[in-house]
Amino acid sequence: MSSRRLAGAVALVTGASSGIGAAAARRLAGAGARVFxxxxxxxxxxxVAAQSGGTAIPCDLTDPDLTTELAGRVLDVAGRVDILVNNAGQGFAGPLTEMTDAQIQAxxxxxxxxxxxxxxxxxxxxLARGSGRLGFVGSIAGRLGVREEAVYAGTKAGLSVFADSLRKETTGRGIVVTELVPAVVDTPFFxxxxxxxxxxxxxPVPAERAADALLTGMLAGRHEVCLPRWMVLPIAVRATLPATYRRLSDRFG
Ligand SMILES: NC(=O)c1ccc[n+]([C@@H]2O[C@H](COP(=O)([O-])OP(=O)(O)OC[C@H]3O[C@@H](n4cnc5c(N)ncnc54)[C@H](OP(=O)(O)O)[C@@H]3O)[C@@H](O)[C@H]2O)c1
Structure with missing residues (x-):
């Protein structure tokens, strides 16, 4: 990771207490960024904050007021955010009919x-500074759909289209929007x-590899990083050959 480009940059990483987010926070701090x-x-x-020399701000992101407060606190303390890693996420595996209202809403x-x-x-x-990097941790579930993960997959599909639309909205204004599309990462997620x-x-790939893939993609201005790379194939088959994709999906799940 290029420490020249990250030295002094202010980064906010969500989900930094575990897995991919913790690895991303350590990497950013190691490259000289000021990490929240x-x-x-x-x-x-x-x-993790102690390991990375960063500032910990506990926050439950299911609460929109606390989420807005989190961003406000970082902006108050640091004056700006140069890099936002939107990584926090939670899963649910099981039939939709077994989910409670609260689980879906969370x-x-x-x-x-x-x-x-x-x-x-x-x-x-x-936008005022003409530069910024927004990273989103999506999921292959948001591209292909997964049986008994309908709500999780739906949130990740929404995140993907949100990122894509935001890229269009900010194009030519110095903003990089990058989505990491991981298949399976070795973290406590499951x-x-x-x-x-x-x-x-x-x-499963190590969390450090996923964090590196995202951060390298963000610095390189990439729109999308699939991990492992060959996951672009099923995504392309689904987009271009939907009937074939459905047959394969029915057979292999
Ligand atoms: N692991 C995989 O195979 C995989 C595959 C595709 C996509 N992803 C995505 O990768 C991202 C990171 O997951 P991970 O694999 O690193 O899992 P993880 O080790 O379980 O980490 C998830 C992180 O998100 C935080 N988080 C979850 N719900 C939150 C909430 N309501 N408010 C605030 N923070 C919350 C957790 O905080 P606490 O621990 O402090 O609660 C934790 O820091 C997620 O968005 C996940 O959907 C993971």
Whole structure:
């Protein structure tokens, strides 16, 4: 990671208490950025902040007021945000009919509404300066759909189209919008949602690799980074050959 371009940059990373977000916060700090870390668990967040020399701001992103407050606090303290890593997210595995109202609302709020609110909060400053980088951690679930993950997949599909639309809205104004589209990353994500990863392939990749892929993509001005790269194939098949995709999907899930 280029420390020349990141030295002194102000970064806000959500979901920094674990997994991909923690790895991203460490990488950014290692490259000289001033990092603000957000997450729910205050102890784990403080531990990652201590490792990275960053500032921990615990926040539950299912609450839109707290989410707006989080952005306000970082802007008050640092005066600007140069890099926003919208990474926090939660999953749910199981039939839609078994989800409670609260579970559906929490997934939509944390995975979709919060990244929108945070992007809206930091964007005016980025536009005024003519530079800024917005990273979004999507999911292959948002591109292909996954059985018994309808709400999760829906939030990630929404996030993907939101990022794409925001890119169009800000094009030519110095703003880079990058979406990471991971398949499977080796983090506590699956244990937390209550169902382990059920397949052999794609194989889980380390959280550090996912964080590097996102941050490198953001610095390089890439729109989208699939991890592993070959996941572009099923995405392309679904877009160009929907009937074939449906047959394959019915067979292989
Ligand atoms: N792991 C995978 O295979 C995979 C694949 C595709 C996409 N993703 C996406 O990658 C992102 C990072 O997940 P991960 O794999 O690193 O999982 P993780 O280790 O479980 O980390 C998730 C992070 O999001 C935070 N978070 C969750 N709900 C939150 C809420 N309501 N308010 C504030 N923070 C919240 C967690 O905070 P606390 O721990 O403090 O609660 C944690 O820091 C997520 O958006 C996920 O959907 C993961």
């Amino acid at each position: 870390l957000s997450g729910r668990d205050p102890d784990r967040l403080a531990a 997934l939509v709020a944390a995975n979709l509404t919060a990244p929108m609110l945070l992007a809206r909060a930091v964007l005016p400053g980025m 244990a937390r949602r209550g169902r382990p990863y059920p397949r052999r392939r794609p194989r």
